[in-house]
Amino acid sequence: MDLALNEAREAGTRGEVPVGAVLVLDGAVIAAAGNRTRERNDPTAHAEMLAIRDACVRLGQERLAGADLYVTLEPCAMCAAAISFARVRRLYYGAADPKGGGVAHGPRFYAQATCHHAPEVYSGIAETASADLLRGFFAARRT
Amino acid sequence: MDLALNEAREAGTRGEVPVGAVLVLDGAVIAAAGNRTRERNDPTAHAEMLAIRDACVRLGQERLAGADLYVTLEPCAMCAAAISFARVRRLYYGAADPKGGGVAHGPRFYAQATCHHAPEVYSGIAETASADLLRGFFAARRT
Numbered sequence A, B: 001m002d003l004a005l006n007e008a009r010e011a012g013t014r015g016e017v018p019v020g021a022v023l024v025l026d027g028a029v030i031a032a033a034g035n036r037t038r039e040r041n042d043p044t045a046h047a048e049m050l051a052i053r054d055a056c057v058r059l060g061q062e063r064l065a066g067a068d069l070y071v072t073l074e075p076c077a078m079c080a081a082a083i084s085f086a087r088v089r090r091l092y093y094g095a096a097d098p099k100g101g102g103v104a105h106g107p108r109f110y111a112q113a114t115c116h117h118a119p120e121v122y123s124g125i126a127e128t129a130s131a132d133l134l135r136g137f138f139a140a141r142r143t
Helices: A002-013 A047-059 A077-085 A127-142 B002-013 B047-059 B077-085 B127-142
Strands: A020-025 A028-034 A068-073 A090-095 A120-122 B020-025 B028-034 B068-073 B090-095 B120-122
Touching (some): A002 A028, A020 A047, A047 A077, A077 B077, B002 B020, B002 B047, B002 B068, B068 B127, B090 B127
Parallel strands (some): A090 A120, B090 B120
Antiparallel strands (some): A020 A028
16 A cells, blocks of 8 residues: 555646555556546546556456455546456555545445446555545645 | 447457447547457456547547537446546437446446536437347357
Protein backbone atom coordinates (compact mmCIF):
# COMPACT_ATOMS: atom_id res chain seq x y z
CA MET A 1 0.00 0.00 0.00
CA ASP A 2 3.01 2.30 0.45
CA LEU A 3 3.68 1.97 -3.28
CA ALA A 4 0.05 2.78 -4.03
CA LEU A 5 0.29 5.86 -1.80
CA ASN A 6 3.40 6.94 -3.74
CA GLU A 7 1.50 6.57 -7.00
CA ALA A 8 -1.34 8.63 -5.52
CA ARG A 9 1.08 11.36 -4.43
CA GLU A 10 2.66 11.49 -7.86
CA ALA A 11 -0.79 11.73 -9.44
CA GLY A 12 -1.52 14.70 -7.19
CA THR A 13 1.67 16.48 -8.28
CA ARG A 14 0.48 16.04 -11.90
CA GLY A 15 -2.78 17.81 -11.01
CA GLU A 16 -4.77 14.58 -10.98
CA VAL A 17 -7.05 13.43 -8.18
CA PRO A 18 -4.50 11.58 -6.00
CA VAL A 19 -5.39 7.90 -6.27
CA GLY A 20 -2.85 5.14 -6.78
CA ALA A 21 -3.04 1.41 -7.45
CA VAL A 22 -0.58 -1.48 -7.39
CA LEU A 23 -1.05 -5.06 -8.57
CA VAL A 24 0.92 -7.87 -6.93
CA LEU A 25 1.24 -11.44 -8.20
CA ASP A 26 3.31 -14.11 -6.48
CA GLY A 27 5.00 -11.49 -4.28
CA ALA A 28 6.08 -9.29 -7.21
CA VAL A 29 4.66 -5.95 -8.34
CA ILE A 30 3.29 -6.48 -11.86
CA ALA A 31 1.82 -3.00 -12.37
CA ALA A 32 1.60 0.33 -10.58
CA ALA A 33 -0.33 3.37 -11.73
CA GLY A 34 -1.79 6.66 -10.64
CA ASN A 35 -4.85 8.45 -11.93
CA ARG A 36 -4.24 10.04 -15.36
CA THR A 37 -7.70 11.15 -16.49
CA ARG A 38 -6.67 14.77 -17.13
CA GLU A 39 -3.32 14.13 -18.71
CA ARG A 40 -4.80 11.63 -21.15
CA ASN A 41 -8.20 13.25 -21.65
CA ASP A 42 -9.60 9.86 -20.74
CA PRO A 43 -12.41 9.51 -18.19
CA THR A 44 -11.60 5.80 -17.93
CA ALA A 45 -7.94 6.35 -16.94
CA HIS A 46 -8.44 5.65 -13.24
CA ALA A 47 -5.43 4.18 -11.42
CA GLU A 48 -7.01 0.72 -11.13
CA MET A 49 -7.91 0.59 -14.84
CA LEU A 50 -4.41 1.57 -15.91
CA ALA A 51 -2.80 -0.98 -13.57
CA ILE A 52 -5.10 -3.77 -14.80
CA ARG A 53 -4.54 -2.92 -18.45
CA ASP A 54 -0.77 -2.68 -17.99
CA ALA A 55 -0.59 -5.99 -16.16
CA CYS A 56 -2.77 -7.83 -18.69
CA VAL A 57 -0.74 -6.54 -21.63
CA ARG A 58 2.52 -7.34 -19.83
CA LEU A 59 1.42 -10.89 -19.01
CA GLY A 60 -0.33 -11.37 -22.36
CA GLN A 61 -3.57 -12.49 -20.76
CA GLU A 62 -7.03 -11.12 -20.13
CA ARG A 63 -7.20 -12.39 -16.57
CA LEU A 64 -5.08 -11.90 -13.49
CA ALA A 65 -6.08 -14.89 -11.37
CA GLY A 66 -4.12 -14.88 -8.12
CA ALA A 67 -3.25 -11.19 -8.33
CA ASP A 68 -4.00 -8.78 -5.50
CA LEU A 69 -4.83 -5.11 -6.01
CA TYR A 70 -3.91 -2.35 -3.57
CA VAL A 71 -5.67 0.96 -4.18
CA THR A 72 -5.83 4.07 -2.02
CA LEU A 73 -9.55 4.77 -2.58
CA GLU A 74 -12.65 2.57 -2.74
CA PRO A 75 -13.04 1.68 -6.44
CA CYS A 76 -15.94 3.16 -8.40
CA ALA A 77 -18.35 0.85 -10.24
CA MET A 78 -16.30 1.04 -13.44
CA CYS A 79 -13.15 -0.11 -11.67
CA ALA A 80 -14.98 -2.62 -9.46
CA ALA A 81 -16.35 -4.29 -12.60
CA ALA A 82 -12.94 -4.28 -14.31
CA ILE A 83 -11.40 -5.86 -11.17
CA SER A 84 -14.06 -8.57 -11.40
CA PHE A 85 -13.56 -9.16 -15.14
CA ALA A 86 -9.79 -9.48 -14.56
CA ARG A 87 -10.44 -12.09 -11.85
CA VAL A 88 -8.37 -10.22 -9.26
CA ARG A 89 -8.12 -12.37 -6.12
CA ARG A 90 -8.01 -9.79 -3.32
CA LEU A 91 -8.82 -6.11 -3.21
CA TYR A 92 -7.24 -3.98 -0.49
CA TYR A 93 -8.37 -0.37 -0.40
CA GLY A 94 -7.73 2.70 1.73
CA ALA A 95 -10.31 5.45 2.02
CA ALA A 96 -14.04 4.81 1.67
CA ASP A 97 -15.83 6.79 -1.05
CA PRO A 98 -19.47 7.34 -0.05
CA LYS A 99 -20.02 9.69 -3.03
CA GLY A 100 -18.55 7.64 -5.85
CA GLY A 101 -17.61 4.21 -4.52
CA GLY A 102 -19.06 1.11 -6.12
CA VAL A 103 -17.93 -1.56 -3.66
CA ALA A 104 -19.37 -0.62 -0.26
CA HIS A 105 -21.59 2.16 -1.64
CA GLY A 106 -24.00 2.82 -4.50
CA PRO A 107 -24.04 -0.07 -6.97
CA ARG A 108 -22.16 -2.43 -4.54
CA PHE A 109 -21.03 -4.31 -7.60
CA TYR A 110 -19.77 -7.44 -5.86
CA ALA A 111 -23.07 -7.93 -4.02
CA GLN A 112 -25.08 -8.19 -7.25
CA ALA A 113 -26.32 -11.52 -8.58
CA THR A 114 -24.93 -10.43 -11.98
CA CYS A 115 -21.38 -10.33 -10.59
CA HIS A 116 -19.61 -13.48 -11.78
CA HIS A 117 -16.39 -13.06 -9.79
CA ALA A 118 -15.95 -11.10 -6.57
CA PRO A 119 -12.52 -10.57 -5.02
CA GLU A 120 -12.02 -10.85 -1.28
CA VAL A 121 -12.32 -7.24 -0.08
CA TYR A 122 -10.30 -5.63 2.71
CA SER A 123 -11.07 -1.97 3.37
CA GLY A 124 -9.52 0.70 5.59
CA ILE A 125 -5.89 -0.19 4.74
CA ALA A 126 -3.81 2.98 5.27
CA GLU A 127 -7.15 4.74 5.32
CA THR A 128 -5.95 7.91 7.05
CA ALA A 129 -2.98 8.48 4.76
CA SER A 130 -5.13 7.80 1.69
CA ALA A 131 -7.92 10.12 2.79
CA ASP A 132 -5.48 12.87 3.89
CA LEU A 133 -4.01 12.95 0.39
CA LEU A 134 -7.45 13.43 -1.14
CA ARG A 135 -8.52 16.01 1.44
CA GLY A 136 -5.33 18.01 0.95
CA PHE A 137 -5.74 17.95 -2.81
CA PHE A 138 -9.32 19.19 -2.81
CA ALA A 139 -8.64 21.77 -0.08
CA ALA A 140 -5.78 23.20 -2.18
CA ARG A 141 -8.00 23.33 -5.27
CA ARG A 142 -10.68 25.27 -3.41
CA THR A 143 -8.25 28.02 -2.34
CA MET B 1 -27.33 1.68 -34.98
CA ASP B 2 -26.54 0.11 -38.36
CA LEU B 3 -22.94 1.26 -37.94
CA ALA B 4 -22.85 -0.24 -34.44
CA LEU B 5 -24.18 -3.53 -35.83
CA ASN B 6 -21.40 -3.48 -38.45
CA GLU B 7 -18.84 -2.97 -35.69
CA ALA B 8 -20.39 -5.88 -33.79
CA ARG B 9 -20.25 -8.12 -36.88
CA GLU B 10 -16.60 -7.25 -37.45
CA ALA B 11 -15.82 -8.01 -33.80
CA GLY B 12 -17.43 -11.42 -34.28
CA THR B 13 -15.26 -12.18 -37.30
CA ARG B 14 -12.21 -11.38 -35.13
CA GLY B 15 -13.38 -14.00 -32.61
CA GLU B 16 -14.61 -11.39 -30.16
CA VAL B 17 -18.03 -11.33 -28.53
CA PRO B 18 -19.96 -9.35 -31.19
CA VAL B 19 -20.76 -6.00 -29.61
CA GLY B 20 -20.35 -2.67 -31.37
CA ALA B 21 -20.63 0.97 -30.35
CA VAL B 22 -20.80 4.30 -32.16
CA LEU B 23 -20.64 7.83 -30.75
CA VAL B 24 -22.40 10.66 -32.55
CA LEU B 25 -21.95 14.37 -31.85
CA ASP B 26 -23.75 17.11 -33.79
CA GLY B 27 -24.84 14.60 -36.45
CA ALA B 28 -21.31 13.29 -37.09
CA VAL B 29 -19.78 9.97 -36.04
CA ILE B 30 -16.88 10.80 -33.71
CA ALA B 31 -15.92 7.22 -32.81
CA ALA B 32 -16.88 3.66 -33.70
CA ALA B 33 -15.52 0.51 -32.10
CA GLY B 34 -16.10 -3.19 -31.62
CA ASN B 35 -15.15 -5.37 -28.71
CA ARG B 36 -11.39 -6.14 -28.64
CA THR B 37 -10.84 -7.82 -25.27
CA ARG B 38 -9.18 -10.92 -26.71
CA GLU B 39 -7.06 -9.23 -29.34
CA ARG B 40 -5.68 -6.72 -26.83
CA ASN B 41 -5.59 -9.00 -23.78
CA ASP B 42 -7.55 -6.25 -22.08
CA PRO B 43 -10.68 -7.04 -20.04
CA THR B 44 -11.61 -3.35 -20.21
CA ALA B 45 -11.60 -3.19 -24.04
CA HIS B 46 -15.39 -3.31 -24.44
CA ALA B 47 -16.76 -1.52 -27.51
CA GLU B 48 -18.21 1.36 -25.47
CA MET B 49 -14.93 1.94 -23.60
CA LEU B 50 -12.90 2.01 -26.80
CA ALA B 51 -15.35 4.40 -28.46
CA ILE B 52 -15.36 6.75 -25.47
CA ARG B 53 -11.58 6.72 -25.16
CA ASP B 54 -11.10 7.30 -28.89
CA ALA B 55 -13.58 10.17 -28.97
CA CYS B 56 -12.12 11.88 -25.89
CA VAL B 57 -8.57 11.64 -27.24
CA ARG B 58 -9.71 12.85 -30.67
CA LEU B 59 -11.58 15.84 -29.21
CA GLY B 60 -8.91 16.51 -26.57
CA GLN B 61 -11.41 16.52 -23.74
CA GLU B 62 -12.47 14.28 -20.88
CA ARG B 63 -16.17 14.82 -21.45
CA LEU B 64 -18.49 14.28 -24.37
CA ALA B 65 -21.41 16.53 -23.45
CA GLY B 66 -24.06 16.40 -26.17
CA ALA B 67 -22.79 13.12 -27.62
CA ASP B 68 -25.08 10.12 -28.11
CA LEU B 69 -23.92 6.52 -27.86
CA TYR B 70 -25.38 3.66 -29.89
CA VAL B 71 -24.42 0.19 -28.64
CA THR B 72 -25.77 -3.20 -29.64
CA LEU B 73 -25.91 -4.65 -26.10
CA GLU B 74 -26.97 -3.25 -22.73
CA PRO B 75 -23.78 -1.83 -21.21
CA CYS B 76 -22.22 -3.58 -18.20
CA ALA B 77 -21.56 -1.60 -15.02
CA MET B 78 -18.03 -0.71 -16.13
CA CYS B 79 -19.27 0.81 -19.37
CA ALA B 80 -22.36 2.36 -17.77
CA ALA B 81 -20.09 4.20 -15.34
CA ALA B 82 -17.70 5.31 -18.10
CA ILE B 83 -20.69 6.62 -20.12
CA SER B 84 -21.72 8.62 -17.07
CA PHE B 85 -18.20 9.96 -16.41
CA ALA B 86 -17.97 11.06 -20.06
CA ARG B 87 -21.29 12.92 -19.71
CA VAL B 88 -22.84 11.15 -22.71
CA ARG B 89 -26.26 12.68 -23.40
CA ARG B 90 -28.28 9.75 -24.73
CA LEU B 91 -27.71 6.02 -24.65
CA TYR B 92 -29.43 3.87 -27.27
CA TYR B 93 -28.92 0.14 -26.88
CA GLY B 94 -30.08 -3.02 -28.62
CA ALA B 95 -30.29 -6.32 -26.76
CA ALA B 96 -30.94 -6.53 -23.04
CA ASP B 97 -28.30 -8.34 -20.95
CA PRO B 98 -29.95 -9.92 -17.89
CA LYS B 99 -26.70 -11.75 -16.98
CA GLY B 100 -24.18 -8.93 -17.24
CA GLY B 101 -26.01 -5.68 -17.86
CA GLY B 102 -25.56 -2.76 -15.49
CA VAL B 103 -28.26 -0.39 -16.73
CA ALA B 104 -31.58 -2.24 -16.46
CA HIS B 105 -30.13 -5.18 -14.50
CA GLY B 106 -27.81 -5.86 -11.57
CA PRO B 107 -26.15 -2.65 -10.35
CA ARG B 108 -28.58 -0.40 -12.34
CA PHE B 109 -25.87 2.22 -12.25
CA TYR B 110 -27.98 5.21 -13.34
CA ALA B 111 -30.57 4.54 -10.65
CA GLN B 112 -28.02 4.91 -7.82
CA ALA B 113 -27.82 8.02 -5.68
CA THR B 114 -24.05 7.93 -6.28
CA CYS B 115 -24.54 8.42 -10.04
CA HIS B 116 -23.75 12.06 -10.81
CA HIS B 117 -24.81 12.06 -14.47
CA ALA B 118 -27.30 9.71 -16.11
CA PRO B 119 -27.88 9.75 -19.86
CA GLU B 120 -31.35 9.46 -21.30
CA VAL B 121 -31.71 5.71 -21.98
CA TYR B 122 -33.52 4.15 -24.94
CA SER B 123 -33.46 0.34 -25.07
CA GLY B 124 -34.60 -2.24 -27.61
CA ILE B 125 -33.18 -0.37 -30.64
CA ALA B 126 -32.47 -3.01 -33.34
CA GLU B 127 -32.85 -5.50 -30.51
CA THR B 128 -33.48 -8.57 -32.68
CA ALA B 129 -30.50 -7.98 -34.98
CA SER B 130 -28.25 -7.29 -31.99
CA ALA B 131 -29.39 -10.36 -30.09
CA ASP B 132 -29.23 -12.60 -33.17
CA LEU B 133 -25.56 -11.70 -33.65
CA LEU B 134 -24.78 -12.70 -30.08
CA ARG B 135 -26.86 -15.88 -30.22
CA GLY B 136 -25.21 -16.95 -33.48
CA PHE B 137 -21.75 -16.30 -32.08
CA PHE B 138 -22.27 -18.34 -28.92
CA ALA B 139 -24.10 -21.14 -30.78
CA ALA B 140 -21.14 -21.45 -33.18
CA ARG B 141 -18.70 -21.55 -30.25
CA ARG B 142 -20.59 -24.39 -28.60
CA THR B 143 -20.42 -26.61 -31.68
